[in-house]
Amino acid sequence: MSGIFVGNSNRTTRRGRKCVYSTVSFLIDYLPLFMGLAAVLSWVYFNVRLGPWCRILHPNALVHLGFYLLGLWLLTYIVGSYSSDNQNLVCLLTSIMLVLIVLSFGLSVFILTLKFGEGKKIPGAAYKDYNPEDFPGWFQNYALPRAPTSGNRRWWLHYAPCLHDSQVCEKFERKYANQTAAEFFKNKFTPVEAGCCMPPAACGYAYNNSPTEWVRRPIFDDREFCRSWDPYSRPSRCYYCFTCIGAVLANVKMEWSQMAMTYFSILILAAARYIFRCINYRIHSS
Numbered sequence: 355m356s357g358i359f360v361g362n363s364n365r366t367t368r369r370g371r372k373c374v375y376s377t378v379s380f381l382i383d384y385l386p387l388f389m390g391l392a393a394v395l396s397w398v399y400f401n402v403r404l405g406p407w408c409r410i411l412h413p414n415a416l417v418h419l420g421f422y423l424l425g426l427w428l429l430t431y432i433v434g435s436y437s438s439d440n441q442n443l444v445c446l447l448t449s450i451m452l453v454l455i456v457l458s459f460g461l462s463v464f465i466l467t468l469k470f471g472e473g474k475k476i477p478g479a480a481y482k483d484y485n486p487e488d489f490p491g492w493f494q495n496y497a498l499p500r501a502p503t504s505g506n507r508r509w510w511l512h513y514a515p516c517l518h519d520s521q522v523c524e525k526f527e528r529k530y531a532n533q534t535a536a537e538f539f540k541n542k543f544t545p546v547e548a549g550c551c552m553p554p555a556a557c558g559y560a561y562n563n564s565p566t567e568w569v570r571r572p573i574f575d576d577r578e579f580c581r582s583w584d585p586y587s588r589p590s591r592c593y594y595c596f597t598c599i600g601a602v603l604a605n606v607k608m609e610w611s612q613m614a615m616t617y618f619s620i621l622i623l624a625a626a627r628y629i630f631r632c633i634n635y636r637i638h639s640s
Contacts, residue, residue: 384427385423386423386424386426386427387423387424387427389420389423389424390420390421390423390424390425390427391420391424392420393417393420393421393423393424394420394421394424396417396420397417397421470488470489470490470493470607471484471488471489471493471600471603471604471607472488473488473545473604474488476555478539479539479555480539480540480541480542480543481539481541481542481543481547481548482545482548483548483549483554483555483556483597483600484545484548484549484597484600484601484603484604485596485597485600486596486599486600486603487600488600489600489603489607493603493607494603497602497603497606497607498513498599498602498603498606510594510599513602514593514594514598517546517550517593517598517602518593522546522547522550522551523547523550523551523591526543526547526551526565527551527564527565527566530565531564531565532563532564533563533564533565534563535561535563538561538565539561544605545600545601545602545604545605545608546598546601546602546605548597548601549592549595549597549598549599549600549601549602549604550591550592550593550595550597550598550601550602551565551591551592552565552568552592553568553580553592553595554580554592554595554596554597556580557580558570558580580595
């Protein structure tokens with residue numbers, strides 16, 4: 355009798371393990387599908403709401419991750435469901451190769467973005483100024499199609515209104531209102547806040563106890579990008595300053611670094627997915 359109870363107990367334990375592995379395997383198997391559908395909806399929403407020009411100023415690495423995982427899910431299930439065991443193996447190996455390719459691409463992106471656009475430290479301040487000339491031409495053309503150069507900024511006219519609509523500078527001014535100069539320059543502003551919402555540090559403006567109040571010093575740089583800042587016209591702010599272009603490029607670079615980290619997470623998700631599929635297959639085949 356004891357043998358019967360032991361046998362029943364073992365079968366119950368095996369059933370419990372199969373149930374756990376099946377549940378975990380199901381969640382991991384269909385996670386790429388859910389993330390991919392979320393990425394598609396997010397991509398459609400932002401393109402409809404922001405338009406093609408403003409969408410570039412709001413990159414989202416998770417959208418790229420979702421699209422890739424959706425493609426991986428479609429490759430594994432749609433192709434694999436109508437294939438023999440050998441073809442399933444080929445499909446699995448192809449998926450693994452895609453994971454390795456994306457991992458290599460993520461490493462390349464991460465390494466490349468470390469080599470440029472670090473920004474210029476400002477003496478006595480915790481933030482940096484960014485110059486578009488610090489970014490290579492291929493990055494400017496990819497991040498901002500038809501990116502402006504020192505001789506041609508007319509294409510920037512498409513992007514500047516997007517910054518105005520985002521109200522990034524209005525939020526910046528409310529957040530840091532009524533701060534003294536000592537308090538203000540201790541803040542670590544985002545690249546867009548530093549480059550688009552205040553005059554360039556090299557131009558010779560002095561902070562006057564408010565993010566909206568800047569006065570010219572006796573020594574003033576009269577270059578064209580310094581004249582783009584109009585202290586008497588708050589709606590314009592520094593959206594047309596050269597430092598604003600550099601700040602947007604720096605923001606895209608930050609998104610690229612985050613994108614590289616999401617590519618690393620792809621490897622972890624895909625590896626876990628294949629491990630649980632193999633375990634689940636061995637359990638059900640035993």
